[in-house]
């Protein structure tokens with residue numbers, strides 16, 4: 151029998167040891183940080199969230215069990231696994247970060263609102279169900295509020311492959327008699343639509359060509375995973391991806407890549423506290439745009455085969471940053487690096503070119519003494535040298551991580567509420583920071599009102 155959702159914040163799921171954060175009327179938690187300590191030592195980076203949330207639904211495409219290694223213990227992953235389980239898959243942890251998925255029991259490709267609302271990546275069930283069953287019914291996705299986040303390009307790709315897409319009482323309903331490989335040109339570079347098209351096209355008849363495809367490391371990781379199951383995908387990591395449809399996909403054992411954004415977040419946290427940290431289990435090539443900007447700001451970055459060392463021995467200085475699709479500077483690092491720039495000498499300009507509303511953390515940083523003005527997608531940051539601890543609230547995942555960085559660097563105590571956002575994407579964040587010498591603890595906040603979306 152399938153488990154029912156409850157309104158507990160931390161749900162101990164019987165079949166997995168992973169933590170699932172579910173927001174109801176009960177307790178929420180906050181971080182309490184006593185700032186001003188240099189981060190020092192070594193930290194290990196977990197598997198990539200945005201790869202895991204694509205690869206977990208992709209396992210449905212296989213006719214045999216798949217084993218995924220280096221799966222991060224974060225709530226977005228718990229929710230993805232939970233959706234699979236509720237749909238009828240057999241999901242078992244066979245190691246701390248290793249999960250075996252046998253999706254052969256899934257018969258009804260429907261993800262209801264109660265499940266889809268918690269996570270943006272629930273829309274990957276559209277592509278994977280369409281690829282496997284030629285039909286899908288998935289509620290419109292939730293996720294971080296970063297401005298308008300339409301899915302028109304996903305639906306355009308599904309239609310081009312031969313599916314009909316309708317919106318029916320909040321559910322996206324997709325059906326196809328047959329899926330025929332086609333040429334798809336995206337109007338903008340989109341990670342989600344590139345992934346969804348790969349999932350839908352992998353078993354289509356004939357060749358699909360995606361032009362203006364996203365090139366993020368997790369796109370390549372998904373292609374490698376699907377190819378290890380017998381798919382025929384070429385060009386992932388470039389802006390033209392070719393997918394020759396295959397009839398069957400077999401089981402595989404596959405290790406998810408390290409999380410580029412978690413690594414970048416620790417790089418910035420080390421820099422903001424003028425620390426000295428060796429960040430292990432990373433792919434330095436994935437971090438190049440972050441490394442280049444940190445070096446401009448005056449941070450020392452030493453690269454090794456699968457680790458990177460961050461230290462600071464001089465002043466931090468202003469720079470300009472514009473977020474861009476990979477290999478440009480990632481939008482998912484914009485709040486963290488902007489926080490660092492508040493501590494740098496001079497006036498920095500940060501332009502957010504991916505999302506309309508990704509400066510919501512600025513109001514919170516102002517409580518801590520930041521001097522930032524935002525006009526549309528551009529932030530002008532006057533360096534203030536230091537932060538003062540203050541009570542703040544995390545507005546979304548990466549903004550929450552940025553506030554933690556501010557708290558670590560601040561004089562005095564910072565309390566950060568709504569840390570469930572942060573737990574969507576960072577495994578054992580406070581434990582890892584504590585192991586580097588941070589003074590950070592998690593406390594319950596009783597009686598907080600219902601939160602509607604993660």
Ligand code: EPU
Pocket residue numbers: 199200203270271294298299300301302303304305338339340341342343364481482504505506547548575
């Ligand atoms: N867009 C459209 N129509 C579409 C799809 C996208 O207009 O059909 C627009 C979006 O509104 C946005 C831009 O295109 O302005 C790029 O969106 P994209 O599809 O690339 O983003 P996403 O798939 O919604 C993923 C990550 C985000 C990350 C972005 C950009 C996942 C689950 N989410 O979102 O991750 O910021 O790509 O790299 O992979 C995070 O991890 O904190 C996070 C928000």
